[in-house]
Structures are given as structure tokens and as C-alpha cells.
Amino acid sequence: MITSRDNELIKETVKLISSAKFRREKQKFVAEGVRLCRDGAESGAEITAFLFTQTAAEKYPQDFRLISSKSEKIYEVSEKLFKQISDTTSPQGFMCLFKTLDKQTTSYKISNKKCYTALENIQDPSNLGTILRTAEALGTDGIILSKDCCDIYMPKVVRGSMGAVFRVPVIIAGNFTEYISQLTKSGIKTYASTPHNAENINDIDFSDGGVMLIGNEGNGLKDETINACFKRVKILMKGRAESLNAAAAAAILMWCMQS
Amino acid sequence: MITSRDNELIKETVKLISSAKFRREKQKFVAEGVRLCRDGAESGAEITAFLFTQTAAEKYPQDFRLISSKSEKIYEVSEKLFKQISDTTSPQGFMCLFKTLDKQTTSYKISNKKCYTALENIQDPSNLGTILRTAEALGTDGIILSKDCCDIYMPKVVRGSMGAVFRVPVIIAGNFTEYISQLTKSGIKTYASTPHNAENINDIDFSDGGVMLIGNEGNGLKDETINACFKRVKILMKGRAESLNAAAAAAILMWCMQS
Numbered sequence: 001m002i003t004s005r006d007n008e009l010i011k012e013t014v015k016l017i018s019s020a021k022f023r024r025e026k027q028k029f030v031a032e033g034v035r036l037c038r039d040g041a042e043s044g045a046e047i048t049a050f051l052f053t054q055t056a057a058e059k060y061p062q063d064f065r066l067i068s069s070k071s072e073k074i075y076e077v078s079e080k081l082f083k084q085i086s087d088t089t090s091p092q093g094f095m096c097l098f099k100t101l102d103k104q105t106t107s108y109k110i111s112n113k114k115c116y117t118a119l120e121n122i123q124d125p126s127n128l129g130t131i132l133r134t135a136e137a138l139g140t141d142g143i144i145l146s147k148d149c150c151d152i153y154m155p156k157v158v159r160g161s162m163g164a165v166f167r168v169p170v171i172i173a174g175n176f177t178e179y180i181s182q183l184t185k186s187g188i189k190t191y192a193s194t195p196h197n198a199e200n201i202n203d204i205d206f207s208d209g210g211v212m213l214i215g216n217e218g219n220g221l222k223d224e225t226i227n228a229c230f231k232r233v234k235i236l237m238k239g240r241a242e243s244l245n246a247a248a249a250a251a252i253l254m255w256c257m258q259s
Numbered sequence: 260m261i262t263s264r265d266n267e268l269i270k271e272t273v274k275l276i277s278s279a280k281f282r283r284e285k286q287k288f289v290a291e292g293v294r295l296c297r298d299g300a301e302s303g304a305e306i307t308a309f310l311f312t313q314t315a316a317e318k319y320p321q322d323f324r325l326i327s328s329k330s331e332k333i334y335e336v337s338e339k340l341f342k343q344i345s346d347t348t349s350p351q352g353f354m355c356l357f358k359t360l361d362k363q364t365t366s367y368k369i370s371n372k373k374c375y376t377a378l379e380n381i382q383d384p385s386n387l388g389t390i391l392r393t394a395e396a397l398g399t400d401g402i403i404l405s406k407d408c409c410d411i412y413m414p415k416v417v418r419g420s421m422g423a424v425f426r427v428p429v430i431i432a433g434n435f436t437e438y439i440s441q442l443t444k445s446g447i448k449t450y451a452s453t454p455h456n457a458e459n460i461n462d463i464d465f466s467d468g469g470v471m472l473i474g475n476e477g478n479g480l481k482d483e484t485i486n487a488c489f490k491r492v493k494i495l496m497k498g499r500a501e502s503l504n505a506a507a508a509a510a511i512l513m514w515c516m517q518s
Binding site: 126130133134137138139160162202235236237238243244245247248249250251252255256258259 | 385389392393396397398419421461494495496497502503504506507508509510511514515517518
């Protein structure tokens with residue numbers, strides 16, 4: 001049983017929880033909680049280490065067996081230490097180190113007639129997690145992220161996504177604007193959501209599918225990205241609020257495109 | 260200039276920020292930041308005290324004049340003390356104590372043909388703030404809250420609402436289920452959003468307006484509340500995610516009803 005913070009695995013885990021740079025270096029990330037660890041195990045993601053407390057193993061025997069069977073190595077951790085390293089206020093006693101999923105490629109094929117969501121410079125991990133969760137629930141075929149979005153492997157994003165991070169195909173585009181521009185040129189319908197000079201989303205025929213672009217919480221999409229798109233679309237605002245929260249806007253936009 | 264935490268007004272302000280019980284007792288709440296204080300002043304809400312730093316007064320002279328002109332009393336606070344009492348990480352130097360708006364009544368008239376959103380036991384202040392903001396942006400005619408929702412005057416809710424809390428009519432229903440039941444009996448179309456035995460929201464004709472009910476983040480609406488409604492509606496899920504985040508679901512539901 002591991003009881004000390006000085007243990008090498010514990011030191012690695014703590015750093016994977018807190019540092020995006022370290023996650024990129026190690027190509028690993030941490031997911032915590034019974035549901036998320038099971039979601040990861042079921043998705044086929046590679047588990048390099050499974051950390052658990054005795055109490056949790058006894059409380060969730062089925063999940064314990066499933067996750068153990070998919071893990072390279074398993075380690076019992078003392079209750080006290082688990083609480084110390086956990087990122088949540090009431091830890092459930094399960095934590096897995098996963099290999100990052102191979103999502104850095106831009107060679108992934110965007111298909112005609114399918115529906116995608118593309119995010120430029122989304123900064124709030126709660127928004128990103130919620131958008132991933134919504135995208136999966138509404139049946140999006142994939143998410144495209146600009147490189148400057150917050151890290152999808154941040155614990156808050158993984159948690160907020162309710163496991164969608166393990167299941168929804170994600171592409172991280174090195175040069176986002178250029179990538180969108182290429183899609184538009186190849187005949188994919190790319191829609192920039194922006195309040196300026198845009199068509200009412202209710203007037204758009206989405207039967208050809210396409211890519212819905214959503215921009216940064218404060219500044220929206222960059223002008224050059226808007227210009228690289230097939231069309232500009234907007235959600236009609238009626239009240240005095242000048243804008244919607246990014247995750248609420250994304251929910252409505254994805255709904256309009258996919259339903 | 261106030262420099263001490265022992266000042267009576269400062270003690271009151273700190274307690275209003277942290278305690279829902281104290282807010283109810285005093286019938287006051289705190290809003291912070293240039294935009295929110297201005298929104299409150301413009302909405303006609305009563306400002307019992309305006310706290311500002313010299314730097315902020317010089318940086319935002321127009322807002323400073325407007326807010327001062329609407330405030331019963333104004334107080335300069337030292338930069339150091341302002342930072343200490345502020346609920347935000349980068350305080351802008353404006354803070355107002357508002358009288359709570361008269362929203363405890365259930366006598367407010369729900370009109371036919373109009374659109375309302377009703378929330379039962381929403382617990383997350385970020386969700387509540389986002390729902391208020393979305394409701395205003397989409398033009399809802401009012402929000403009905405069950406008494407066990409989190410307090411709308413919590414700083415995180417006020418901030419997340421982007422000022423909508425000052426402008427959207429809110430009713431807090433003492434007996435929520437009973438209130439909804441009365442509405443249904445009086446011919447108002449009340450819609451319970453629930454995944455069970457519900458009609459696809461795309462098949463509903465919302466031309467008569469009505470009330471869209473959204474339940475608790477983990478448990479949804481109570482059975483007795485669902486039974487008190489005119490109809491059950493659901494958002495069709497396609498992915499493995501079993502549910503949407505409450506604020507994302509609310510955005511789609513309000514959009515379907517109001518657009």
C-alpha cells in the first residue's frame with residue numbers, strides 16, 4: 001500500500017493533475033471517480049496505472065474488477081493519501097492514469113453530410129467540458145479544437161465532459177484558420193457563429209451537415225477565421241443580454257444543426 | 260476613506276457576500292464590478308451603499324457618476340481593503356449593496372401565450388446564473404424558482420447572469436408543485452422536461468407559449484411535479500451521454516419554446 005507523497009507514482013500523478021505541460025510531455029492524463037474510470041476502461045483507452053483505496057474496492061467490486069482487468073498496474077493507496085492527492089472535495093477512491101488519446105492529428109477525415117463542432121480559443125474548462133458532453137449527447141460526429149483552447153485533459157474538463165472525452169473524436173488543429181479554410185475549399189459547409197452580418201440560424205438548411213464554429217468567451221471568433229467560413233450564422237437575441245454563455249450558445253447551435 | 264475590516268459597513272458587506280441567510284434577513288445583496296453595478300443602477304434597483312476605490316472612480320468616471328447618482332450613500336474604500344473583501348480575483352473597484360428585488364411573491368400574473376422557465380431545485384450557482392442569462396437573451400417572460408433552488412443573490416449567480424438578475428422577472432414559489440398544478444388547471448401549458456415517457460420536443464407546437472420546467476442537476480424533476488404538468492417533453496439523445504448539463508438542456512428547451 002502506498003502511503004507517502006514521496007512515492008514516484010504519486011509525484012507523477014499529482015503533477016499530471018496540475019500541469020498541462022507535464023501531461024503533454026508524458027502523454028498521460030488522470031481521470032478520477034468510479035464512473036469516469038469505468039468510462040475510460042470501457043472506451044478502450046490505455047490505463048497505465050489504477051490507484052484505489054480499500055474502501056472503494058469493497059464498495060464498487062464490479063467496477064473494481066473491470067478497471068483492474070484493463071490496467072497495466074494497480075496500486076492500493078491509503079485513504080489519507082488519496083484525499084491529499086485528489087482533485088475533488090469528496091473523492092470516491094478510484095483514480096486512473098490514462099495514455100492520451102491520439103487526437104493531435106489533422107489528417108482525420110471530415111466527411112460530407114456529417115456534423116462537427118469547431119472551437120476556437122475556448123478558455124474556460126467548465127465550458128469546454130460542457131460542450132464535449134453536449135456534443136456527444138446531441139450526436140456530433142467530432143470536435144475540432146484550435147491549439148489555444150484550454151487542455152482537454154485538464155481534470156475539470158474530463159469531469160465536466162462526463163466521459164465524452166473518451167468517446168467523441170477530437171481533432172486539435174495546429175493552424176485552425178488554415179484548417180477551416182481548407183475544409184471550406186473542399187466543399188464542407190463551415191458556419192461561423194457571430195452576431196455581425198450573419199443570417200438567422202432558423203433560416204439555414206443544415207441537411208448537408210457541416211462544421212459549426214464557436215469562438216472565445218470574450219471575443220468570439222477571429223475575423224480571419226470568420227472570413228474562412230462558408231456562411232455566418234447567429235442566434236437571434238431578444239433581451240438586453242448582449243450574448244450567451246459559450247456553452248449555452250454551443251448547445252443551441254449544435255441543436256439547430258443536428259436535430 | 261474606509262481602511263479597516265472592523266468598519267460596520269465592511270462587516271455587513273462581507274457577510275452579505277458569504278451568507279444567504281444574512282441576505283434574507285437584511286433583504287440586501289452585493290453586486291461587484293463596473294458592468295454589474297451599472298446594470299443594477301440602470302434597472303432602478305435600490306442601492307443602499309456604493310463602495311469604490313479612487314483608482315476605479317478615475318478609470319470609469321461616467322459609470323462612477325451614474326452609480327453615485329443612484330446611490331443612497333457612497334464610500335471610498337482603500338485599494339488594499341477592497342481587494343480583501345472582493346469576491347473576485349481581479350477586482351475592478353466598484354461594489355454596490357442592493358435591496359433585494361421584490362420577487363418573493365407568487366401573486367405575479369402568468370399570462371397565456373407568453374413563455375416562462377421554471378426551475379426546481381437547481382443547486383449549482385453557475386448553472387443558475389447561466390440559465391438567467393440565457394433566459395433573458397432568448398426573451399423569456401419570466402423565471403419561476405422553487406424555494407430550494409440556490410439563492411439568486413449569491414455573488415456567483417449575479418455575476419453569471421450578466422445582470423439578468425436585475426431585469427428578468429423572477430418568482431419564488433413557496434410550494435412549487437402546487438403552484439405549477441394551479442397553472443396547469445388554469446389552462447397554462449406546463450411542460451415537464453424528463454427523459455421518461457416524454458414526447459420529442461421537436462414534435463411540440465409551442466404557439467400557445469407556456470412554462471418549461473427543468474429539474475435538479477442529478478435527479479431531474481420530482482415525480483409529483485411531473486404529474487402536475489400538462490405534458491412531458493424530452494430532448495432526443497443520440498450519444499452515450501445519458502444527460503445534458505442543466506444549463507445546456509435549459510438553453511435548448513428555452514430555444515425550442517421561444518424561437
